[in-house]
Amino acid sequence: MPLVELRDIHKVYHLGGEEIRALDGVSLDINEGDFCSIIGPSGSGKSTLMHILGCLDSPTSGTLKLDGMEIQNATPRQLATIRNQKIGFVFQFFNLLPKLNVLQNVELPMVYSGLGGRERRERAMEALRHVELENRSKHRPSQLSGGQQQRVAIARALVNNPRIIFADEPTGNLDSHTGELILDMFRGFHREGRTIILVTHDPEIAALTSHKIEIRDGKIAANLDRTLAGLDRPIPAAV
Amino acid sequence: MNLVNVILTGLREVWAHKFRSLLTMLGIILGVSSLVAMSALVKGMEVGMKSALAEMGGLEKIRVESQLELPLHQRHLQDRVRGVTMKDVTALRAGAPLVHTVTPSVDVGGWGSRTVVEYRGKRARPYLFSGTWPEALEINEHEIAHGRMFNHYDDELARNVCVIGTGIRDELFGEPDTPEDGVVPIGESITINGQPFVVIGMFRHYESEEYRKRRQARLAAIARGEQPPSMGRDHFVYRLKNRTIYIPLSAMLLNFRTGSGVNAAADAQLSTLYMKIPDIALLEPALQQVRNVLMVNHAGLEDFSFRTDEDWANEISTTIRNYRMSGSIIAAICLIVGGIGIANIMLASISERVREIGIRKSVGATTLDVFVQILVESVVLTMLGGLAGLAVSFGLVVIVGNFSPEESVPMVTMGALLIAFGASALVGLIAGIVPAIKASKLHPIQALKYD
Numbered sequence: 138m139p140l141v142e143l144r145d146i147h148k149v150y151h152l153g154g155e156e157i158r159a160l161d162g163v164s165l166d167i168n169e170g171d172f173c174s175i176i177g178p179s180g181s182g183k184s185t186l187m188h189i190l191g192c193l194d195s196p197t198s199g200t201l202k203l204d205g206m207e208i209q210n211a212t213p214r215q216l217a218t219i220r221n222q223k224i225g226f227v228f229q230f231f232n233l234l235p236k237l238n239v240l241q242n243v244e245l246p247m248v249y250s251g252l253g254g255r256e257r258r259e260r261a262m263e264a265l266r267h268v269e270l271e272n273r274s275k276h277r278p279s280q281l282s283g284g285q286q287q288r289v290a291i292a293r294a295l296v297n298n299p300r301i302i303f304a305d306e307p308t309g310n311l312d313s314h315t316g317e318l319i320l321d322m323f324r325g326f327h328r329e330g331r332t333i334i335l336v337t338h339d340p341e342i343a344a345l346t347s348h349k350i351e352i353r354d355g356k357i358a359a360n361l362d363r364t365l366a367g368l369d370r371p372i373p374a375a376v
Numbered sequence: 377m378n379l380v381n382v383i384l385t386g387l388r389e390v391w392a393h394k395f396r397s398l399l400t401m402l403g404i405i406l407g408v409s410s411l412v413a414m415s416a417l418v419k420g421m422e423v424g425m426k427s428a429l430a431e432m433g434g435l436e437k438i439r440v441e442s443q444l445e446l447p448l449h450q451r452h453l454q455d456r457v458r459g460v461t462m463k464d465v466t467a468l469r470a471g472a473p474l475v476h477t478v479t480p481s482v483d484v485g486g487w488g489s490r491t492v493v494e495y496r497g498k499r500a501r502p503y504l505f506s507g508t509w510p511e512a513l514e515i516n517e518h519e520i521a522h523g524r525m526f527n528h529y530d531d532e533l534a535r536n537v538c539v540i541g542t543g544i545r546d547e548l549f550g551e552p553d554t555p556e557d558g559v560v561p562i563g564e565s566i567t568i569n570g571q572p573f574v575v576i577g578m579f580r581h582y583e584s585e586e587y588r589k590r591r592q593a594r595l596a597a598i599a600r601g602e603q604p605p606s607m608g609r610d611h612f613v614y615r616l617k618n619r620t621i622y623i624p625l626s627a628m629l630l631n632f633r634t635g636s637g638v639n640a641a642a643d644a645q646l647s648t649l650y651m652k653i654p655d656i657a658l659l660e661p662a663l664q665q666v667r668n669v670l671m672v673n674h675a676g677l678e679d680f681s682f683r684t685d686e687d688w689a690n691e692i693s694t695t696i697r698n699y700r701m702s703g704s705i706i707a708a709i710c711l712i713v714g715g716i717g718i719a720n721i722m723l724a725s726i727s728e729r730v731r732e733i734g735i736r737k738s739v740g741a742t743t744l745d746v747f748v749q750i751l752v753e754s755v756v757l758t759m760l761g762g763l764a765g766l767a768v769s770f771g772l773v774v775i776v777g778n779f780s781p782e783e784s785v786p787m788v789t790m791g792a793l794l795i796a797f798g799a800s801a802l803v804g805l806i807a808g809i810v811p812a813i814k815a816s817k818l819h820p821i822q823a824l825k826y827d
Binding site: 188191213218232248 | 378381388389392731732734735736737738739740741742743744745819820821824
């Protein structure tokens with residue numbers, strides 16, 4: 138059974154009386170352990186697709202199954218719980234809270250899942266060790282480089298041990314070398330067996346992934362699953 | 377998200393904008409401190425007024441005074457007017473069981489009288505000069521500190537003896553530093569309007585609690601060699617009691633003949649009849665009973681009138697209620713203005729923090745989490761303001777105390793502090809609702825896209 142199952146998803150916006158079909162009948166499956174990329178030019182609907190996949194938004198019509206649960210009709214509260222427990226986000230602009238230090242930022246998802254202070258701290262430090270930033274735990278995000286900030290964001294995405302990690306242009310705001318390091322990290326997570334969905338407009342990055350979905354005008358233009366196509370895992374470590 | 381975390385987040389947010397938070401809290405600080413100061417001021421007045429009332433004999437005391445002008449419908453009987461007399465005393469003692477300690481009094485003096493007391497060339501004017509019975513001691517809440525009160529033998533023999541207050545002593549024999557260790561003029565002979573009287577007793581010194589404290593502060597200042605603060609004057613009630621002279625009723629009638637002048641001394645007109653009731657609940661029936669007895673005795677002539685301190689007590693209640701009302705309105709307006717300020721700043725800060733809210737929602741904060749967070753921030757802000765306001769209020773009370781009427785000094789009560797603090801929390805709660813709803817309704821995507 139696929140981890141994520143989309144069937145005939147539509148998303149319609151109304152902008153000044155005009156109807157915009159951001160997604161127009163999208164169906165796709167993403168399996169557990171996939172390193173999946175969603176690629177497409179800006180305005181293609183890939184961000185909308187990711188928002189719906191990431192439970193930040195609800196589709197206008199269609200069904201969405203995540204980890205066996207139908208969630209197209211979930212309440213905002215249920216969506217919040219799913220985001221908290223099953224999904225980790227990594228954004229292009231890092232989206233750390235500037236007033237909190239690194240440790241507190243990583244603790245944030247666990248604050249909302251109601252964990253006690255001691256356990257939060259231990260797990261946050263563990264996640265920071267994972268991204269090799271445990272010695273920066275008391276720093277403010279503004280005292281870190283872009284790459285370090287993105288690693289903090291990754292630690293935050295990992296800390297609740299989610300089923301899926303979403304990354305929206307995670308290297309878009311970094312220089313190529315740092316971007317490379319971050320992508321290496323995602324490849325590492327993939328080897329550990331995690332499911333990763335990466336949104337990008339860069340075909341080179343998409344080429345690194347095992348499952349490539351191309352979106353154009355709100356429809357799926359190409360859906361290439363290398364695992365299914367017989368191209369074996371693991372993906373080469375470097376290009 | 378547990379409450380401790382939310383509160384810590386709120387405190388962090390307040391701390392991150394120290395100056396802005398302080399400015400925002402100012403309205404609450406003013407509101408809370410003015411609420412406390414106002415209630416302290418009113419409480420002080422209330423306590424001062426009520427202790428003065430108790431000092432005069434309290435609500436259980438009834439006075440019947442001669443009313444020499446008859447009401448209109450009896451005006452044609454004006455020549456039969458005698459006022460209250462000793463016959464009434466006897467009648468009331470026999471026929472009005474609801475009242476006790478019926479005590480006659482003939483008063484000379486009061487303000488503007490020509491009563492003069494002299495001792496070796498020094499002169500004093502009493503506020504109250506009464507010929508009465510020994511029971512006057514009990515009924516007017518007097519206490520003898522030195523010597524003795526005159527007794528019924530003194531009255532029967534019409535002896536020229538008197539009991540004076542410390543105020544009279546101060547003027548005739550010199551004022552000591554502390555009223556307790558002045559001259560005790562027992563056995564001294566003084567003249568009252570030219571008639572010789574022997575001082576056989578002196579009352580204790582009467583003063584309000586506040587005035588005593590002020591006097592001690594002054595003495596302490598003098599002891600330290602500092603400029604002593606000005607004392608002001610104590611409440612009128614205490615000054616009146618300190619400047620009272622009592623002599624036996626018959627001595628008053630024989631020496632000064634202030635009775636009707638027509639009747640013999642035995643049935644002379646009295647100024648006042650004092651009596652007490654055992655319980656305030658019996659006031660109405662007791663008044664009715666006394667009235668009935670007097671009406672029979674006076675053949676229906678209404679040449680007497682009742683005076684109780686009920687009116688005084690009502691007046692105190694009304695005054696206090698009015699002061700409290702106007703003070704509360706001012707404080708409430710302060711708090712409302714402060715609350716509007718808080719709501720305004722919170723709304724502005726929400727627009728600033730759209731991104732933060734989006735991030736929090738994307739990692740799993742529910743609508744309720746965000747709502748509670750903003751609400752708690754608002755309450756934390758106003759409660760900090762409330763605490764600061766309580767601190768400020770103590771200073772404010774001292775300042776206000778210097779302007780307040782001399783006989784009342786502000787009293788800060790625990791209840792006022794709690795109410796003021798509770799009001800600050802309530803204002804935060806109300807002011808935070810709209811910003812909290814606005815913040816919690818933000819859609820995570822919109823919030824994340826926001827720059």
